[in-house]
Amino acid sequence: MRRFVAGMLLALSAGCMALLSASAFAALTIEITQGEDSGTPIAAVPFRWHGEGEPPEDIRAIIAADLHRSGRFDLLPTNAFLSKPSEITEVRYKDWRLIKAEALVIGRVTEKGPDQFEVSFQLLDVYRERIKVGLRFSVSAAQLRQAAHQISDRIFYEMTGIRGAFDTRIAYVTMNQQDNSDRLYRLMVADSDGHNPQQILQTTNLPVLSPAWSPNGEWLAYVSFSNATSGANIWLQDINSGNRRTIAQVKGAASAPAWSPDGKWLALTISAKGNTDIYVLQVASGEIRQLTRHPAIDTEPAWSPDGRHLVFTSDRSGRPQIYRIGRNGGEAERLTRGGKENARASYDPSGKRLVMVTNRGTGAGYQIGVFSLASSEMELLTDGTLDESPTFSPNGAMILYATRLGRDGVLAAVSADGRVRQILKMHDGEVREPAWAASR
Amino acid sequence: MRRFGTVFLVLFLGVALAGCAATKKKGGGVEVEDATISDTTSTDAASSGIGSEDATAGEIITISEDSTDLDDPLGQRVIYFDFDSSNLTPEAQRVVEAHAQYLAGNPGMAVVLEGHGDERGTREYNLALGEHRANTVNEILQGLGVAPDAIRTISYGEERPVSMGQDESAWSLNRRVEILY
Numbered sequence: 001m002r003r004f005v006a007g008m009l010l011a012l013s014a015g016c017m018a019l020l021s022a023s024a025f026a027a028l029t030i031e032i033t034q035g036e037d038s039g040t041p042i043a044a045v046p047f048r049w050h051g052e053g054e055p056p057e058d059i060r061a062i063i064a065a066d067l068h069r070s071g072r073f074d075l076l077p078t079n080a081f082l083s084k085p086s087e088i089t090e091v092r093y094k095d096w097r098l099i100k101a102e103a104l105v106i107g108r109v110t111e112k113g114p115d116q117f118e119v120s121f122q123l124l125d126v127y128r129e130r131i132k133v134g135l136r137f138s139v140s141a142a143q144l145r146q147a148a149h150q151i152s153d154r155i156f157y158e159m160t161g162i163r164g165a166f167d168t169r170i171a172y173v174t175m176n177q178q179d180n181s182d183r184l185y186r187l188m189v190a191d192s193d194g195h196n197p198q199q200i201l202q203t204t205n206l207p208v209l210s211p212a213w214s215p216n217g218e219w220l221a222y223v224s225f226s227n228a229t230s231g232a233n234i235w236l237q238d239i240n241s242g243n244r245r246t247i248a249q250v251k252g253a254a255s256a257p258a259w260s261p262d263g264k265w266l267a268l269t270i271s272a273k274g275n276t277d278i279y280v281l282q283v284a285s286g287e288i289r290q291l292t293r294h295p296a297i298d299t300e301p302a303w304s305p306d307g308r309h310l311v312f313t314s315d316r317s318g319r320p321q322i323y324r325i326g327r328n329g330g331e332a333e334r335l336t337r338g339g340k341e342n343a344r345a346s347y348d349p350s351g352k353r354l355v356m357v358t359n360r361g362t363g364a365g366y367q368i369g370v371f372s373l374a375s376s377e378m379e380l381l382t383d384g385t386l387d388e389s390p391t392f393s394p395n396g397a398m399i400l401y402a403t404r405l406g407r408d409g410v411l412a413a414v415s416a417d418g419r420v421r422q423i424l425k426m427h428d429g430e431v432r433e434p435a436w437a438a439s440r
Numbered sequence: 441m442r443r444f445g446t447v448f449l450v451l452f453l454g455v456a457l458a459g460c461a462a463t464k465k466k467g468g469g470v471e472v473e474d475a476t477i478s479d480t481t482s483t484d485a486a487s488s489g490i491g492s493e494d495a496t497a498g499e500i501i502t503i504s505e506d507s508t509d510l511d512d513p514l515g516q517r518v519i520y521f522d523f524d525s526s527n528l529t530p531e532a533q534r535v536v537e538a539h540a541q542y543l544a545g546n547p548g549m550a551v552v553l554e555g556h557g558d559e560r561g562t563r564e565y566n567l568a569l570g571e572h573r574a575n576t577v578n579e580i581l582q583g584l585g586v587a588p589d590a591i592r593t594i595s596y597g598e599e600r601p602v603s604m605g606q607d608e609s610a611w612s613l614n615r616r617v618e619i620l621y
Contacts, residue, residue, distance in 0.1 A: 202472065203472040207596060210564060223564075230594070242470050253594075255564055255568075256564045256567075271567075297565065319524065320524075407604075407606075
């Protein structure tokens with residue numbers, strides 16, 4: 001059983017949101033930790049600062065937030081620490097065994113010159129009394145957060161055997177509307193924890209949705225509109241130069257872009273003459289092939305990690321359900337049967353599970369579920385009424401999705417086991433349509 | 441047994457620095473404004489059908505004068521749909537047919553059919569559903585003699601709700617096709 005504290009959450013968030021201005025870059029995170037702590041107990045000591053004034057970033061806090069958000073670690077509270085070492089020579093392992101830490105993270109940040117810092121850390125095995133890994137970074141102030149995420153990635157890998165995905169980026173869409181005036185849409189790119197947001201597109205009254213990262217992390221495909229009388233179309237935008245173009249003109253509306261794992265193809269949806277089907281488009285040549293041919297709605301294609309299959313949403317059975325088809329077409333196979341509606345599925349990196357939006361038909365609305373392809377069983381990870389747009393982290397350990405906090409649309413992260421959920425309140429207005437980039 | 445929850449609130453002020461740096465890096469940003477938008481979205485009066493005083497389009501005035509009678513189907517410019525459906529109710533059918541006859545008799549006129557959905561279901565699915573709703577209306581118009589070239593369909597899915605509420609009364613207003621001419 002899971003019980004949540006929605007009332008408290010709303011009251012607290014309302015109080016804190018007043019602190020945020022429209023252009024606030026401070027990220028407010030509201031964390032919902034459920035159930036007993038059963039992750040690996042780990043102690044992370046505040047990094048010692050060797051420099052003038054205050055350190056530019058709290059490296060320990062960034063690492064602790066990353067590890068905690070994954071759901072696999074219990075970060076021991078710093079006020080329980082019996083000592084606060086920052087060098088190996090200062091570590092008394094029994095201090096850490098006493099508070100039942102299995103692993104210990106220590107480190108320091110040294111100011112080497114103007115905008116020049118050295119960050120170093122060690123991950124220690126408390127019971128074997130030895131160093132598991134240690135790294136040193138030379139970075140500018142602007143790179144300190146990235147260094148912290150890379151430390152998190154290394155710790156995650158050493159402790160779980162799974163490659164970390166904290167040093168990655170996300171894309172999402174924000175929408176602001178004052179009263180009944182214009183709707184302002186922004187396509188944003190940020191670090192995986194929501195920090196460091198950068199605007200890459202702004203439109204007025206032209207909706208933006210379905211951002212999708214190219215596998216090399218250099219391009220975003222997304223859906224928008226040219227003007228008020230032409231239908232949805234797909235743009236490809238180089239996120240570094242800002243150059244963008246629409247895909248080869250298709251007859252009808254184009255939407256729901258999904259890059260093939262090799263980055264050479266886009267799966268997409270084309271609506272023409274009242275029919276909506278899945279197509280694949282070769283990005284370099286513009287060559288288009290039709291994949292599904294059915295009078296029902298077929299949309300939201302997503303590739304399997306090996307590129308051999310696609311899953312998609314179809315209402316050919318009457319309500320939206322998930323189907324699978326070979327990359328060259330053929331018969332579509334229905335995958336989901338439970339629940340009233342299932343939509344917007346995508347694969348995890350192993351290809352064994354799908355994350356999707358599910359409506360169980362109990363009147364509770366739409367939640368995020370993980371569906372096992374082997375057992376056809378669905379596990380619910382969230383308890384909202386309008387949760388949508390789930391996206392796996394590149395290592396499959398976490399899922400980012402869009403949910404509601406009161407009337408606001410916000411992004412939330414949930415560990416793939418459902419154990420830890422965290423709402424990221426980054427901007428005023430609606431935040432929606434998250435997409436997690438591949439590891440860089 | 442999982443029987444308790446904890447709420448933490450963390451305000452990261454330390455990112456102010458990084459955030460400011462980001463605002464300067466707007467070189468890659470692209471700004472797009474739709475200057476034509478006010479022509480088609482400010483037709484609220486026309487959409488609700490009666491007494492439009494918006495004199496920007498001669499045709500709207502004509503229709504408004506014809507349709508001060510609430511029972512006149514031409515006064516209804518918005519067709520509503522059931523949840524996850526692109527089928528017309530008999531009443532909606534009657535309204536669409538009246539528009540079809542009017543448009544077929546005025547061959548110079550162009551019509552835009554704008555399909556919309558409510559917020560339930562995924563955004564992409566609703567984009568397709570809006571397309572199907574607009575096409576349902578399109579087929580009737582064409583079937584009654586409106587030239588295909590005079591009709592344009594566009595779906596905004598759930599992106600342009602007219603009612604921001606989160607209950608059936610709001611949702612039912614958002615599941616619609618707007619007949620704009």
